[in-house]
Amino acid sequence: MRPVQGSRRYVLCTHLHVDHVGWNTMRVGDRFEPTFPRARYLVTEPALSAWKKQVPAEVAAHGTLEAVQPLLDAGVVDAVPLDHHITDGVRLESTPGHTRGHVAVYIESQGQRALITGDLSHHPASGPSWAGASSRTCPTTRPGHS
Numbered sequence: 001m002r003p004v005q006g007s008r009r010y011v012l013c014t015h016l017h018v019d020h021v022g023w024n025t026m027r028v029g030d031r032f033e034p035t036f037p038r039a040r041y042l043v044t045e046p047a048l049s050a051w052k053k054q055v056p057a058e059v060a061a062h063g064t065l066e067a068v069q070p071l072l073d074a075g076v077v078d079a080v081p082l083d084h085h086i087t088d089g090v091r092l093e094s095t096p097g098h099t100r101g102h103v104a105v106y107i108e109s110q111g112q113r114a115l116i117t118g119d120l121s122h123h124p125a126s127g128p129s130w131a132g133a134s135s136r137t138c139p140t141t142r143p144g145h146s
Contacts, residue, residue: 008036009038009039010039010040010041010042010086011024011036011039011041011042012041012042012086012092012105013041013042013043013047014103014104014105014116014117014118014119015098015099015101015103016043016047016048016050016051016064016068017062017064017099017119018062018063018064018067020118020119021064021067021068022063023035023067024041024067024068025066025067025070025071032066032067032070033070033074034070034071034074037074039076040076040077040078041071041076041077041078042077042080042086043078043079043080043101044079044080044081044082044084044092044101044102044103045079045080045081045082045101046082046100047099047101047103048077048079048101049079049100049101050099050100050101051064051068082103086105090105090106090108091105091106092104092105092106093105093106093115095117095118097120098118098119098120099119102118102120104116104117104118105118
């Protein structure tokens with residue numbers, strides 16, 4: 001099942017690890033396409049630069065090739081600065097350490113504030129380590145993917 005076209009204006013990636021970008025694309029036939037083809041996928045400049053510098057075998061081993069390259073091919077990625085203001089009340093805030101270019105999302109509306117932290121802080125209780133994960137070790141179980 002395909003998501004409603006045009007239902008998203010932006011898709012934000014706090015960083016480019018497989019557990020944060022796996023839903024960026026969907027398998028359509030024998031290829032991967034953006035899940036939201038009309039949306040702009042926002043990735044920080046440092047994160048995108050670091051991802052592009054990996055050798056193809058490293059990218060494939062981390063499971064992100066199918067989730068990032070089709071977006072670049074479709075021209076829907078915007079490389080944004082670490083302090084990017086997405087809209088009134090929504091901005092990025094650099095949270096270095098986990099990955100190059102990692103950001104949190106600061107949201108403020110009607111006197112309320114929230115911070116989406118991405119992977120700012122890790123603890124063993126958070127789950128498995130994704131380092132070195134591949135499609136064999138982290139199979140995709142989403143509908144339309146195999």
